[in-house]
Amino acid sequence: MASPALFRRATVVKIVQETADARTFVLDPHDGPFSYQAGQFCVFRVRVDGRDLLRSYSMSSAPESDAELTTTVKRVPDGKVSNWLIDRVEEGDELELTLPRGRFCLRPATTPLLGFSGGSGITPILSLAKSTLAGTDRGVRLLCADRDRDAAIFRSALEDLAARYPGRLTVVRHLDADRGFLDAASVREFVGPDGAADAYVCGPEPFMALVESALPGPGRIFSERFGGDAPAPLADGTAPAEDTGTVTIQLGTKRVSVRKHPNETLLQTARRAGLTPPSSCEAGNCATCMARLTEGSATMRVNDALTEEEVAEGYVLTCQGIPDEGSVTVHYE
Ligand SMILES: Cc1cc2nc3c(=O)[nH]c(=O)nc-3n(C[C@H](O)[C@H](O)[C@H](O)COP(=O)(O)OP(=O)(O)OC[C@H]3O[C@@H](n4cnc5c(N)ncnc54)[C@H](O)[C@@H]3O)c2cc1C
Ligand code: FES
Incomplete structure (x- = not known):
């Protein structure tokens, strides 16, 4: 059963076809408007082929400029949830989602905001751009990379x-169809004299790695990773050793107890126990792997996704949570 504190319901009041592969969902939360910051995301829970799946989707709206809450989803080839949302959800339908979360938010500065987006990474970048334009007097410069012109989301919104x-606001477009993939020289040329400005980066992993390594500095770099890469290794290389206590994992109808291994995350332990809990970024960023501790406690290496209230209620990012002393029981809801 859903915890009412965690998952809320919202009606999809409007759907906008942005490109052949991307749709914006205008959401009306049942408990009243969500309070959020530009750049944040919600974790959606959808039932696909009889299984509850969790995925994170960022807001494309910004509280400073939009009365409506919107998220924009791009189809991933063979992707379970993105295709389900795009093909199956209609206006008037209800979706389940958490309150907004995440730390890919605007930091105070006086320099222009540099935004780098690849494909659907434009979603939080647009939100940040709108927030900056409406809430500050800073300039915004975006470098948007897309496969081709037709794949570019929010072309007219940015115009x-x-x-x-x-x-x-200036928008520089890079289309792979014209010039191949973005390269480091183009990133540095775009940055030009704004090397001290904050850069916000979101897109496919190779795009992000390229931009992050090409940025000349000394400006700060803030990145949002959507996942979609190979999962993190099963264990972290630490040799198992004697440890007191067990880890009990409840996932759906399955309940498994195994001995603790030092420095093993709860997610790693669950996999060692033969379970396949939900996960995505495995970096403490998306909350897909969240579960509730009903016994014992755990320390998260990174938490960029759960609120303080959720942590106080016992929620933990299992990809980051290492059990403290004694036994722990963790329940994927
Ligand atoms: C913090 C955060 C915010 C996000 N915001 C958005 C958003 O605003 N809009 C949006 O469209 N998506 C966003 N995502 C990505 C989204 O959560 C899903 O990962 C994506 O929709 C794919 O899910 P799926 O169920 O369709 O694919 P899955 O069934 O999970 O995966 C199918 C295949 O595609 C690969 N894959 C998974 N994700 C991606 C990806 N992002 N790109 C390329 N290949 C992938 C997998 O490795 C697998 O091979 C966000 C992710 C995070 C962590
Ligand atoms: S899998 Fe993303 S926070 Fe754990």
Whole structure:
């Protein structure tokens, strides 16, 4: 059963076809408007082929400029949830989602905001751009990489923003179809004299790695990773050793107890026990792997996704949570 504190319901009041592969969902939360910051995401729970699946989707809206809460989803080839949302959800349907979370948010600065997006990575970058334009007097410069012109999401939304904030927003487009993949020289050329500006980066992993390594500095780099790469290794290389206590994992109808291994995350332990709990980024960023501790405690190496209240209620990111002393029981809801 869903914990009412964790998953809320929202009605999809409108769907916008952004490109052939991307749709924006306008959401009306049943408990009233969500309070959120630009750049944050919600974890959606959808039932696909009889299984509950969790996926994170960022807001494309910004509280400073939009009355409506919107998220934009791009189809991933053979992707279970993105295809289900795009093909099956209709206006009037209800979705389950958590409150907004995440730390890919605007940091105070006086320099222009540099945004780098690849494909669906434009979703939180658009949110941050809108927030910056509406809530500050900073300039915004975006480098948007897409497969081709037709794949570029929010083309007209960005043109409208540029017209609404004259001289404050510039968008440079990189289309793989014309010039191949983005390269480091193009990133540095784009940055130009703004090396001290904060850079916000979101896109496929190779795009992010390229941009992060090409940025000349000394500006700060903030990155949002959507996942989709090979899962992290099963164990972290630490040799198992004697440890007191057990880890009990409840996942659906399955309940398994195994001995603790030092420095093993709860997710790693669950996999060692033969279970396949939900996970995505495995970096403490997306909350897909969250579960509730009903016995014992655990320390998270990184938590960029759960709120303080959720942690106080016993929720833990299992990809980051290492059990403390004694036995622990963790329940994937
Ligand atoms: C914090 C956060 C915010 C996100 N915000 C958005 C958003 O605003 N819009 C959006 O469209 N997506 C967003 N995502 C990605 C989204 O959560 C899903 O990972 C994506 O929709 C694929 O899920 P799926 O169930 O369709 O594919 P799955 O069934 O999980 O995967 C199918 C195949 O595609 C690969 N794959 C999984 N994810 C990706 C990916 N992102 N790109 C390329 N290949 C992938 C997998 O390795 C697998 O081979 C976000 C992810 C995170 C962690
Ligand atoms: S899998 Fe993303 S926070 Fe654990």
